[in-house]
Amino acid sequence: MNGSAGRNSETRAIVTGGAQGIGFAVAEALADEGCRALALVGRSREKGDKAVAALAKDGVDAIFISADVSVVADCKRVVETAIAHFGTVNALVNAAATSARGSLVETSEDLFDQIFQTNVRGPFFLMQGVVAHLLDRKAPGSIVNVLSMSAHCGQSFLAPYSSSKGALATLTKNVANAYRSNRIRCNAVLPGWMDTEGEAIVQKKWHDAPDDWLEKAEAAQPMGQLVKPAQLARLISYMISPQSGVMTGSLVDYDQTIAGSSPE
Template identity: 60%
Template sequence: MSDRNQRHADTVAVITGGAQGVGLAIARQLAAEGCRRLVLAGRDAAKGETAVAELSGLGCSVRFVPLDLQDTDACLGLIDSAVAEFGTVTALVNAAALGARGTLVDTSVELWDQMFDTNARAPFFLMQGFVRHRLARGGGGHIVNILSNCAHCGQSYLAPYSGSKGALATLTKNVANAYRFDRIHCNAILPGWMDTPGEDATQRRFHGATDGWLERAEAGQPMGQLAKPHQLAKLASYLLSDDAGVMTGALIDYDQNIPGAYPE
C-alpha cells in the first residue's frame, strides 16, 4: 500500500455537495492524504466560502462553484471549469442529493422530476463530462457515487428518493462496465442513517424532531451511533485511490443494519 498520507498527492478532485456533510468530509480526508487541488460544488455560497477557507488552511488550492444540480448545462460545465482551473481532473465524487419526502400516492410529477433530475440525471451528466475528459487523457480515474441503503427499498415516504438512488446504482455498474478497459473506476457507497447537517434539517422539517433527537436516535442503534461522515470519508478516499486496485462496479453497503435481515 502507498504512503497513506500522500496517496492523493496527484489527485485533482471534483466533489458535489462539497460544502457540508459527506462531501466536505471526503474533501477533508483527501486533503489529509495529500490532495492539494479541489473543486467543491454546491448550492450554498456561504457554506462554500467556509469550506474553502478551511481547506485552504490545510494547504489546498480550492475553488467553490455554485451549482444547481437540476441545471444540466451547469453540470456539464463543471468538469470543464475544473479542468480550466487545474489542467485536469482525476476524481469525481457525486455526493449531493435531494432527500425530500413522498409516498407512491402523494408524490407530484414536479417532485418526481426534481428528485430524478437531482439524484440521477445530474450524476449521469457529471460522469459523462468526467469520462469524456479522462478518455481524452488516455483513461484512468476514479468515480465514487454516494447512494443510500434506500436503493434496496426505502421507507414508504421515500418512494421517489429510493427510485432515484436505485437508478444511480444501476448507472454506477453500467459506467464501471463500459469503461473498465479504459481503467476508469466507478464505485458507490450506500450509507444508512447518517449524522449530517442535512439529516438534522430533514428530521426537523419532515418529522417534527426537536433538540436531542440525535442522541435519542443513536441510543436505539445497534452500535450506539448514526454513521458519521468522517468515518465514511475514509472508505471513499480508498475507493478514489490506486490502493483500490482493480475494484470497480461495487455497491458497498455502509450501515449497521443488514439489508435482507429479519428480527430473530
C-alpha cells in the same frame, strides 16, 4: 507510518455537495491524504467560501463552483471550470442529493422530477463530462457515487428517493463495465442513517423531531451511533485512490442494518 498518507497525492477531484456534510468530509479526507486540487460544488456561496478557506489553510488549491446539479448546463460548467482551473481532473465524488419525502400515492410529478434530476440526471452528466475528459487524455480515473441503503427498498415515505438511488446503483455498474478497459473505475457507497447538518433539518421539517432527536436515535442503534461523515469519508477516499486497485462496479453497504435481514 499512516498507510493512507499520500495515497491521493495525484488526485484532482470534483466533489459535489462539497461545502457541507459528507461532501466536505470527503474533501477533508482527500486533502489529508495528499490531494492538493479540489473543486467543491454546491449552491451556497457562503458555505462554499468557508469550506475553501478551511482547505486552503492546509495548502490545498481549492475552488468553489456555485451550481445546481439538477441543471445539466450547470453540470457541464462544473466540469469545464474544474478542468480550466486545474488543467485536468481524474476523480469525481457525487455526494450532492435531495432526500425530499414522498410516498407512491402522494408524490407529485414536480417532486418526482426534482428528485430524479438531482439524484440521477446530475450525476449522469457530471460523469459524462469527467469520463469524456479522461478518454480524450487516455488517462485513468476514479468515480464514487454516494447512494443510500434506501436503494435496497426504503421506507414508504421515500418512494421516489429510493427509486432514484436504485437507478444510480445501476448507472454505477453500467459506467464501471463500459470503461474498465480505459482504467476508469466507478464505485458506490450506500450509507444508512447519517448524522449530518442536512439530516437535522430533514428531521425537523418532515418528522417534527425534538431537539434531542439525535441522542434518542443513536441510543436505539445497534452500535450506539448513526453513520458519521468523517468515518464514511475515509472509505470513499480509499475507493477514489489508486490504492483501491482494480475495484470497480462495487456497491458497498455502509451501515449497521443488514439488507435482507429480519428481526430474530
